[in-house]
Structure formats: C-alpha cells, structure tokens
Amino acid sequence: MLLEVKGFSKQFGGLAAISNVDFSVKKGEIRGLIGPNGSGKSTLFNLISGVYTPDKGRISLDGEDISGLEPHEIARRGIARTFQLLRLFGQMTVLENLLVGHHAHIRYSAPAAIFGLPNVWAEETRVKDEMMDLLSFIGLADYAGMPAGELSGGQRRLLTIGRAIAMRPKILLLDEPAAGLSPVNVDNLLRLIVSLKERYGLTLVVIEHILKVVMDTCETVTVLEHGEKIAEGPPAKIKDDPRVVEAYLGKEMSDAEVQAFLKAS
Amino acid sequence: MRATPVRRAWPWLLGFGALLVLPLITSNAYHRYLLTIILINVILAVGLNIVKGFAGQVTVGHIALAAIGAYTSAALSAYYGVPFWLALPGAMLAAGLAGVMIGIPSFRLEGAYLALATLGLAESVRIYFSATDYFGASIGFGDIPPPFIGGYAINTHLSYYYLVMPLALAGIYFSFAILRSDIGRSFQALREDPLAASVSGINVRKYKLLAFLISALYAGCAGSLQAHLSPGFIHPNNYTIVEMVTLLLMVVLGGIGHIWGGIIGAVLVTIVYDLTRDYYQYQLAIFGMIIVLTVTYMPKGIGGIIDRLFAERRFNARRKASAEKSNAA
Incomplete structure (x- = not known):
C-alpha cells in the first residue's frame, strides 16, 4: 500500500467529522472519494495532508510513518493536494x-x-x-x-492541479477538480487527469460530486457518510449498494410509514 | 535570451558609475549630505520591503531595529574603541537577533494584531534608550567617532557618501538576488496564502523568521551608518512612530512587494521630507494622507504603475503585430 490510514478520528466541538476511518490506496490507483455534503471528505484530505491533526489514528506513506508531521514535511515526503477553493497565489x-x-x-x-x-x-x-x-x-x-x-x-482549476504536480508527488489528492466546469470542460479535464497520471506516474485520490467523473475514471470508490466509511469497491457495485443509495437519495418509505409521516405533520 | 555573467554585471557597473559621479554634480555640502541620507533610507526601505512587501508581515518594529543597530554601533565604538568596520557587523548582528525576536509573534498574529505587537516592542525599545543613562538617555548619544581608514577619518559629507554608496548598492544587489530566487517566491507565497504555501512544502515559520532576519540586518546596517555620520550624534527622537510612518510611506508609495518599491519610495520621500521641513508640524498628517491616498488609488504604488505602463505597451505592440500579420495574410 502506498498510503495507509488507520483509525483516523477528528472531532470539532461535539461533532465527529471523521470517526474511525481506515483508508488505503494502492500505488498507481485512481481512487474516488464520494459522499453527501458534510460527510467528511475534505476533512479527510485535511487530515492526510497535515492541515488538521487527527485526534486518533496513524498514517503512513510508502511504509514510512508520517503521523503528526507538519504540512510542509508531509508535502516534502510526497503528498500533494488541491483545494476546493483553489488557493492560488493570485498576485504571482x-x-x-x-x-x-x-x-x-x-x-x-x-x-x-x-x-x-x-x-x-x-x-x-x-x-x-x-x-x-x-x-x-x-x-x-x-x-x-x-x-x-x-x-x-x-x-485556475488547471493551474492548481499543475502546482500540485510541480511538487513531483507520489500521491495527489484532488478536491473537486471539476466543480463549476461546463460538461465539455469536464471531459477535457478527465482526459488531462488520466494523461497526467500516466506521464508522471501518479497515484490519485479524487473527491468529486459529478458522479460521471468518478464512475468513468476510478477503479475503486470509497463512500463516506457522517464521517464514517459506509462502502468501498468498484464503481458499478457501489452504485447499487443500498446504503449508498440511501445516503444520497434517502430511504424508501413503506405505505404505513408515509401515512404516519403525513399524520404527524 | 540567456543572461551571461557579463550581461548580468553591466547594469550594476553602470549604476555604480552613475552613483560615483552623482555627488560631484553639486558642490553644496548640504545636498551631498542629503544624498547620503537618501542612500541610508534606501537601505532601510529595501529591508522593510522584504519583510512587509514580499513576505506580507505587517511590522511596525523596523525603526526600532535601526535604533538597536545605531546604539550598538555607537556604544561599541565610543566606549570600547571598536573600529567602525567591526562595529557595523556588530550592529547588524544585534539588530538581526532583535529582528528574529520581533518576528516570533508573527507565528500567531496577523495583520493589525501583528502591527500592534511589533509597535509595542518598538516603542519599548525607544523608551529603554531614552531612559538609560549609559545610552545618553533623553539627552542623546554624542561623540560617536567617525570611521577611519588608516589615519584618515571619514567625516566629510563627500567621503561619508562614498562609504554609504557601495553598502547601499550591495544592499540593493542582495535584495534583487533574494527576491528573484526561490527565497523571494517563498516569501510571496506565504504572503498570498500561508496554508497553500505550507502544503506546497514551504516551512512557513522558517521563512517568516528569515524575512524578519534579513530585513533586520538591513536596519542594523542603516542604523550604524546613521550613528557614525558626522557629527556622530543620535537621539531617541530619531526613532519614533513618526519615523516609522515615514518608512512605511516609502515602501507603500514606491510599491509594496515591488522589487524597486523601497528604492523609488526612499528617494522620493526623503526629498519631500526635506522640502517640507519648514512645515514639520504638518508632516505626519501629510504623510498619513499620502499613504491613505496611495493605498486607495494606486495600491501597487509607483512601481506598480510603471509595470502597468510597460505591460500595456507590450500588449499594444503585440496586438499591432498580430493585426499586421492577419492583414498581410
């Protein structure tokens, strides 16, 4: 395993943003990370890249324990990331x-x-x-x-990816790379990401809301909900997993439940 | 076009040559003195531009670092007979240490809060000097010996200019080298976005301290040069908040974070400062107003405006060229 996260937990006040998550990524893989809003995807990225320190859990990269290191030390060991809000150096x-x-x-x-x-x-x-x-x-x-x-x-989205690749990382964490792009640009971006992976021998973890991106490019998908890992596997299987469907679309109610709900409201 | 060593050296040689003949244009001793003051202010402002303009750390403590440099140099040479050539590095070292100490609050504080913390440190330094008899207290520190070369004392305005000029030019050279290298880019990155800088592999705390240290060395050098300038007298009143505002004005007007910013600003502001000397009671108000106006109407200062002119000319030239090309085709 290139990246190995064991038992990560992080609380903000009373809220468990991430609880007891294991997360391992093989070398050369493209991993999708999905889940509804607030499910802890970005928090997991922040924990891996050292922006937050976990309350519990260990992390290792390429066999080396990198738990508790500062962001710049983790970056130097080969973990690069992009941000949802880009965070470019605008005046440079x-x-x-x-x-x-x-x-x-x-x-x-x-x-x-x-x-x-x-x-x-x-x-x-x-x-x-x-x-x-x-x-x-x-x-x-x-x-x-x-x-x-x-x-x-x-x-700008391209440039944040470029800046991360300029780090010559072993693993690259992309936080919603296709957010706000038109459908044509999403396709172009997908092709670019795959060719960058080939050219620079990268391992990728991609957070994405556009499910097409995840389904088309990722070999394995991890699903988070309420800070917990609820499913992991190939995209085709994940799509039909009842827990995943429930997390995204809600649960199907029985007739009795509908009646009870209507009465109550 | 790749720059060869020769091609890199000639602008500096040209600048050195120009500065060499500059004081000979006038025979007026006061103008020669003014040129010297301008160059000392260039050293101060270039140093401040590194920490404030490039690394984005809002420090109001720079003037206190100059004070520490000046008083260290004065005490070393007046009390211990240390020659200027050793007192100068001693002053830089003392200011450098103080600069690192002023920089430590920047780990936790930003913007206005950092300004307040550094202001407090700076004022306590000034008050310490003005209340300590060893440093001449509020009477001032006098009889600071001039630098000597062999038996020759550098105590005329012209000879002192030739002492300051190479140091100022070296200071400018080092600042250009630093700011055009990976160090300068790291400074800018931590100014623009410290979090993005750190996940890009930059040790933010180390580079903040480095910026404070480098700028403090400049301040210490300038302070030492102020102390040994004839008649060899320094006073705590030379290092008040008014002087700090003047320094800030140099950097803001010249262009915060512009490689030429400190230089342009120091030259202009020193001249304006001298011209408005008769109205000294309004100076602070005038300077404060210029800062507000500059920040509002030309946030990148004069350096930024010059850059934009060049960029527009390049853009227009390129557009014209491409229009001609399409006309021809």
Whole structure:
C-alpha cells in the first residue's frame, strides 16, 4: 500500500467529522472519494495532508510513518493536494505558482541565493524550463507571465492541479477538480487527469460530486457518510449498494410509514 | 535570451558609475549630505520591503531595529574603541537577533494584531534608550567617532557618501538576488496564502523568521551608518512612530512587494521630507494622507504603475503585430 490510514478520528466541538476511518490506496490507483455534503471528505484530505491533526489514528506513506508531521514535511515526503477553493497565489505569475510548487526540488542553498551566485542562475533556468514544459502540457504556456488571479475559472482549476504536480508527488489528492466546469470542460479535464497520471506516474485520490467523473475514471470508490466509511469497491457495485443509495437519495418509505409521516405533520 | 555573467554585471557597473559621479554634480555640502541620507533610507526601505512587501508581515518594529543597530554601533565604538568596520557587523548582528525576536509573534498574529505587537516592542525599545543613562538617555548619544581608514577619518559629507554608496548598492544587489530566487517566491507565497504555501512544502515559520532576519540586518546596517555620520550624534527622537510612518510611506508609495518599491519610495520621500521641513508640524498628517491616498488609488504604488505602463505597451505592440500579420495574410 502506498498510503495507509488507520483509525483516523477528528472531532470539532461535539461533532465527529471523521470517526474511525481506515483508508488505503494502492500505488498507481485512481481512487474516488464520494459522499453527501458534510460527510467528511475534505476533512479527510485535511487530515492526510497535515492541515488538521487527527485526534486518533496513524498514517503512513510508502511504509514510512508520517503521523503528526507538519504540512510542509508531509508535502516534502510526497503528498500533494488541491483545494476546493483553489488557493492560488493570485498576485504571482502562472509560472511562479508552479515554481512555488517545485520549491522542495530546487537545489541551491540560501546563502548562494542571497549572493546571487552563478549556480543559482543555472538552477533557475533549469527549473523554469521544466515548469514551462509542465505548463505546455496543461495548456497554460501562453499565460506563463500573467498574474494567476487574472486567469479564467477553468484555467485556475488547471493551474492548481499543475502546482500540485510541480511538487513531483507520489500521491495527489484532488478536491473537486471539476466543480463549476461546463460538461465539455469536464471531459477535457478527465482526459488531462488520466494523461497526467500516466506521464508522471501518479497515484490519485479524487473527491468529486459529478458522479460521471468518478464512475468513468476510478477503479475503486470509497463512500463516506457522517464521517464514517459506509462502502468501498468498484464503481458499478457501489452504485447499487443500498446504503449508498440511501445516503444520497434517502430511504424508501413503506405505505404505513408515509401515512404516519403525513399524520404527524 | 540567456543572461551571461557579463550581461548580468553591466547594469550594476553602470549604476555604480552613475552613483560615483552623482555627488560631484553639486558642490553644496548640504545636498551631498542629503544624498547620503537618501542612500541610508534606501537601505532601510529595501529591508522593510522584504519583510512587509514580499513576505506580507505587517511590522511596525523596523525603526526600532535601526535604533538597536545605531546604539550598538555607537556604544561599541565610543566606549570600547571598536573600529567602525567591526562595529557595523556588530550592529547588524544585534539588530538581526532583535529582528528574529520581533518576528516570533508573527507565528500567531496577523495583520493589525501583528502591527500592534511589533509597535509595542518598538516603542519599548525607544523608551529603554531614552531612559538609560549609559545610552545618553533623553539627552542623546554624542561623540560617536567617525570611521577611519588608516589615519584618515571619514567625516566629510563627500567621503561619508562614498562609504554609504557601495553598502547601499550591495544592499540593493542582495535584495534583487533574494527576491528573484526561490527565497523571494517563498516569501510571496506565504504572503498570498500561508496554508497553500505550507502544503506546497514551504516551512512557513522558517521563512517568516528569515524575512524578519534579513530585513533586520538591513536596519542594523542603516542604523550604524546613521550613528557614525558626522557629527556622530543620535537621539531617541530619531526613532519614533513618526519615523516609522515615514518608512512605511516609502515602501507603500514606491510599491509594496515591488522589487524597486523601497528604492523609488526612499528617494522620493526623503526629498519631500526635506522640502517640507519648514512645515514639520504638518508632516505626519501629510504623510498619513499620502499613504491613505496611495493605498486607495494606486495600491501597487509607483512601481506598480510603471509595470502597468510597460505591460500595456507590450500588449499594444503585440496586438499591432498580430493585426499586421492577419492583414498581410
């Protein structure tokens, strides 16, 4: 297992946002993470990436225990993520956003940078070329010098994915990558995500509300409800699981129950 | 186009040459003194722009760091006979340590709250100097010896200019190198979004402290240069909130987070400060008003406006080129 989460729990006040969740992802997999609003999907991402510390539970990446590490340490070990609300560096250029993502792989010392030594220029040229490559791949090369805040909504979503991939992660957590995109763009994004996975040898975990995305791309789907894992398996099976249907659509009432409900109200 | 070492060096050599002849244009001693003050303020403002403009930490403690640099340098050379060339690094070291201490509250505080905390620290530093006899208390610290090269004292306005100028130019060079490197990008990232910066692998606390440390070294250097400037006298009143507002004005007017911001601002504000000296009782009001107007109507300062002019010209040129291309076809 590449990522292994055991018994994660997190309470906010009296609310159990995540309770006793196990979550394991194989290397090279595309995993879907679904569930109704407030079911704890984003909280799980925040726990994995170290933004929140779990009340209980352990996490390991590639066999190494990374429980309790800070977000930047977890990032350096190979977990990258995007945010539902994007969180780009709006006043920095598109290229600079990727360069920030590549931070951990830039090889010169702080004193060398302060004195502006030639090895700094050489390394800067090398990483800028590399990031321009990535920008062309996600189709944003023409906007390299533009402030990220001036991109369109769809381009911003692409850029957050680009920034995460610039980290050269082992595993990439995508939080609703297709939210707000038109159906055509959703298809394009799906193709891009799959090709990025192939090109960079990624393992992916995708939170998505657009079920088409999950059903078409994921090999395995995990379903959360009220902070608990209620189902896990291939998409076709998940779709017909009664607990999943209930979580999304509610429970079918018997005639007697309907009568009782009408009387009460 | 890849920049070769030679191509990178020539703007700096050109700048050095221009600054070398600049004070010779005038024979007026006061103007030469003013040029020196401008360059010392450039060092202060460039340092403040790193921590405030690039790393986005709203500090009001920068002036106190200059005070610590000035008083350290003064005490070392007046009481212990330490030559200027050792007192200067000593002042930078003391200011650097104080800067890291001022930076620690930034782990928990942001924006106005951080401003208040650093203001408190800064004022207590000033009050300490103005109440301690060892540092001359409210009378001021006098008889600070000038720097010497061999037996030659650097105590004329012209010779002091030639001491300050290379230091200011070096300060500008280092700031450009830092801000154009991964360090500068990390500063900006933690200004824009600390959470996104940390999940991108940036150690936010480390880079906050680094920003405070670097800017404090600038302040310490500037403070030391103020102390040894003829007639070798410093006073707690040189390091009040008024001076801090003036410094903030330099950075805001020049362009917060613009690589040239501190430089443009320091030059303009020092000149305006000097021209309005006769109306000193209104200075703070005028400067405060300029800050409000700048933030409202040109939030990126003069540097930002210049950038936009260039961007518009490039954009128009490109549009014209593509229009001609489609006409030809």
